[in-house]
Amino acid sequence: MSISVLILTLNEEANLPRCLDAITWADDVLVVDSFSADRTVEIAEAWGARVLQRRFDNFAGQRNFGLTEGGLRHEWVLHLDADEVVTPKLHDELFRVIGDESKDAYQVPSKMMLHGQWLRHAGMYPTYQVRLGRREALSFVQVGHGQREALLPERIGTLEHPLLHYSFSKGLEDWFERHNRYSTAEARQALEEAAEGRIDWRGLASGNGTRRRRTLKQIAARLPFRPTLRFLYMYFLRLGFLDGAAGYTYCRLLSTYEYMTVVKMKEQRLRAADVSL
16 A cells, blocks of 8 residues: 655745655655745656645645645545654554554654754644545644644544654744744634633543643633743643753743734734724
8 A cells, every 4th residue: 555645835945855855655745835936846846746736725725625636646645744754663654554444544743843953842742633544534624723634533543653843944034924824823713712612621531632632722722821821831841941942942932922822812802892893
């Protein structure tokens, strides 16, 4: 059995070569590009990948477009971002599990890298995203700034070996630009869930780590002093200080991201009040 690979890109000439070089084993690679202005498409085509372009609406939309319109050749599809790298151990595990008929998808852990260092503690390892799935079974829905799988939990397995995630490979300016957009989406999602009173309390007792993390996120959205609490939690309770200077930087950045989300929630509430008046 073989695996198709679907990669999302937007101005990824700095990251795409490393991502592609780690999947030379794949004979079917599709790049869904959001009309990059750099050499991303040229690099992908020179490597031998197929390229489709689509205006970006959200991550779920891009991935679902690739699944339905990309002409993917194989039953199993690995979903990547251009700043992610498949390790040899993950490669071996991918090909071991695709013969299992009891699962339709697998969630994959990710190692956050900053300044060439794995953030073992500050990066909240292991955190999971569903990235491997059957083409006909797995689709995505947009939640906040990211996508969520539309699949029953019992059909999802968990892999042991991680992707490497180079989220800062294009510099802090790029990171802030992306998280400025992400915080807007997160604020909107948090307000919608608060208005509907949705908290999955059963998720706290769930054996599914992803479901439990989502419940904790819903609860955290209702807490005061969220930016400070997030820093304290990551830096001290999750031992982020053991990651040294890189760990401190990352914890401060995510605290800032939390603050951006909080103030945008307040702004959106004020705008809604003005409209009602």
